[in-house]
Amino acid sequence: MTLVLVAGATPPIPSPRHAQTHSWPRSILTPPNAPGYCIRCKDLGKLHKAASVGDLERVQHHLQYKKHDLDKRDKEHRTPLHLACANGYPDVVSLLVARKCKLNIQDSENRSPLIKAVQCQQEECATILLENKAETNLMDINKNTALHYAACGRNVSLVNKLIEHKANIEAQNKDGLTPLLLAVTENNPEMVATLLKKGADVNASDKLQRTALMLAVGGKPIGIVSLLLQHDVDLSRQDIYGLTAEEYATCSGYSMLVC
Numbered sequence: 312m313t314l315v316l317v318a319g320a321t322p323p324i325p326s327p328r329h330a331q332t333h334s335w336p337r338s339i340l341t342p343p344n345a346p347g348y349c350i351r352c353k354d355l356g357k358l359h360k361a362a363s364v365g366d367l368e369r370v371q372h373h374l375q376y377k378k379h380d381l382d383k384r385d386k387e388h389r390t391p392l393h394l395a396c397a398n399g400y401p402d403v404v405s406l407l408v409a410r411k412c413k414l415n416i417q418d419s420e421n422r423s424p425l426i427k428a429v430q431c432q433q434e435e436c437a438t439i440l441l442e443n444k445a446e447t448n449l450m451d452i453n454k455n456t457a458l459h460y461a462a463c464g465r466n467v468s469l470v471n472k473l474i475e476h477k478a479n480i481e482a483q484n485k486d487g488l489t490p491l492l493l494a495v496t497e498n499n500p501e502m503v504a505t506l507l508k509k510g511a512d513v514n515a516s517d518k519l520q521r522t523a524l525m526l527a528v529g530g531k532p533i534g535i536v537s538l539l540l541q542h543d544v545d546l547s548r549q550d551i552y553g554l555t556a557e558e559y560a561t562c563s564g565y566s567m568l569v570c
Contacts, residue, residue: 347397347431354386362391362407365400374410381412388419396428401435414445421451429457434469447478454484462490463497467505480511487518495526500534513542520550528560 350363358380361369370391374381382390392412395403404424408414415423422430425445428437437457441447448456458478461470470490474480481489491511494502503523507513516522524544527535549555 347427348387348389348394350394356380356383356385358383358391359385359389359394362400362403363394363398365395365398365403367400367402367406370403370406374406378410381407381410382416384416384418388417390416390424392416392424393418393422393427396424396433396436396440397431399431399433399436401433401439404436404439408439408443414440414443415449417449417451421449423449423457425449426451426455426457426460429464429469429473430460432464432466432469434466434472437469438472441472441476447473447476448482450482450484454482456482456484456490458482458490459484459488459493462494462502462506465499465502467501470502470505471509474509480506480509481515483515483517487516489515491515492517492521492523492526495523495535495539496530498530498535500538503535503538507538507542513539514545514548516548516550520548522548522556524548524556525550525554525559528556528565529563 348363352360355363358370358373358377360366361373380391384390390412392404392407392414393416395407414425417423418427423446425437425440425447426449428434428440447458450456456478458470458473458480459482461473480491483489484493488496489511491503491506491513492515494506513524514522521529522545524536524539524546525548527539546556
């Protein structure tokens with residue numbers, strides 16, 4: 312199947328009924344370079360402080376005398392493991408895991424240490440958790456899993472590791488977006504190709520019934536559209552307003568020819 316997008320067409324003015332359908336979806340995820348946590352030192356206990364700055368010696372010293380603090384939560388329900396993962400201290404993560412800390416405690420935004428490690432692109436920390444059987448399919452307050460955050464980044468290796476550890480490739484967040492749909496909205500061809508290779512459903516749709524192809528031609532189609540069309544794309548699919556991918560292309564100023 313070949314798709315030709317001819318630029319230069321004048322997009323029609325959508326009616327108010329269709330207006331929200333054509334808006335380019337923005338990621339609800341924290342950018343990879345955003346700080347992992349807003350940390351107020353005065354609100355942290357000694358173990359949390361040491362873990363947050365990667366002070367392995369102080370973490371070890373504290374646990375010698377107060378081992379019950381291992382899973383203690385701060386005001387934001389974060390454990391020392393959350394802070395070590397978010398800030399990228401694998402040696403501290405390894406120590407806490409070796410001391411049998413709980414791996415799946417969720418913070419005030421329902422994010423587990425694994426979700427936080429992935430969100431902050433701390434692959435080494437995430438790998439330690441995965442190798443120790445951390446749950447891969449927990450959801451945060453927006454119903455994003457660790458794989459959603461990974462798909463929104465650029466680290467293909469991390470995505471592969473999550474899938475190898477049974478992450479649900481078809482999990483949907485509160486907007487109905489799967490990891491594949493998120494990768495499309497982020498205009499990330501390499502991530503799209505990786506997820507498709509791993510078996511992601513090319514016809515999955517969000518809560519507005521928009522497929523990956525609709526999102527691709529409605530945004531920045533070059534590259535990603537051809538990737539999608541190498542798979543069994545259903546061109547007849549319609550969103551909740553009855554619009555097809557061809558109509559999305561037209562509204563973005565393209566003529567879409569399939570041959």
